[in-house]
Amino acid sequence: MSSTPVPADLAPVDPALAFPFIGGRPCLDFVATLGKRYATPLERIPDADALSRWFTEAELAAGDEPVRVTARDLAEARVLREAIHRVLRAAMDGGRPDAADVRRVNDVAARPDLAPQLGPVHWTARQPARAALATVARDAVLLVGGPLLERVKKCGNPGCSLLFLDDSQARRRRWCSMERCGNLAKVAGYRSRSRATSNPSRAGDPTDRRSTT
Numbered sequence: 001m002s003s004t005p006v007p008a009d010l011a012p013v014d015p016a017l018a019f020p021f022i023g024g025r026p027c028l029d030f031v032a033t034l035g036k037r038y039a040t041p042l043e044r045i046p047d048a049d050a051l052s053r054w055f056t057e058a059e060l061a062a063g064d065e066p067v068r069v070t071a072r073d074l075a076e077a078r079v080l081r082e083a084i085h086r087v088l089r090a091a092m093d094g095g096r097p098d099a100a101d102v103r104r105v106n107d108v109a110a111r112p113d114l115a116p117q118l119g120p121v122h123w124t125a126r127q128p129a130r131a132a133l134a135t136v137a138r139d140a141v142l143l144v145g146g147p148l149l150e151r152v153k154k155c156g157n158p159g160c161s162l163l164f165l166d167d168s169q170a171r172r173r174r175w176c177s178m179e180r181c182g183n184l185a186k187v188a189g190y191r192s193r194s195r196a197t198s199n200p201s202r203a204g205d206p207t208d209r210r211s212t213t
Contacts, residue, residue: 005198019044020177021057022180023163023165024167025165026139028088031085031163032163034081036084036161048070048071051074051077051129052066052089058132061123067128068128080134084102084137092154108133109134111131113134113135113138129205136185151167155174156175160180
């Protein structure tokens with residue numbers, strides 16, 4: 001789903017809190033609301049307003065008004081997000097997901113989800129926040145239980161925790177996006193080659209701390 005522009009007064013002040021929509025599936029984009037999982041985690045939905053904004057940008061808002069999110073909805077969303085992440089990683093590694101995580105995802109997926117509508121209003125729901133979470137959970141169930149699971153990858157940047165669906169023709173996509181980690185890798189490679197060119201006598205020296213292994 002494409003990202004919907006957000007008015008400047010509703011957008012986060014910190015660019016790091018901007019939502020990445022590069023996973024290729026709603027459940028993967030939802031998992032990405034917690035960034036830097038392998039360092040100091042970055043919570044991109046610190047409050048109910050942020051979760052409401054994610055629903056809007058993910059095009060999971062029922063109607064034209066922002067989704068009303070309660071503190072309970074926010075807490076449940078975070079629990080669901082982590083359960084989806086653990087289930088995905090276990091499935092990607094060929095392991096057995098934790099039974100409690102599976103129950104959590106299945107329970108939320110079993111609730112009424114967003115109903116598609118023709119016309120300018122794409123979705124409708126009696127409880128929009130809970131329905132949006134049910135839609136995300138169902139997407140996770142379909143992804144984990146379907147043939148596209150083998151295309152789900154973790155970004156090749158060791159410091160990046162984003163997951164994405166590799167829909168490239170050759171299935172050789174390595175980075176969450178070229179604009180993010182792909183460019184970082186290109187810059188790092190260029191600098192490494194520049195150092196080797198400027199100091200060839202140490203380019204292959206294993207004692208050189210700048211060399212990579």
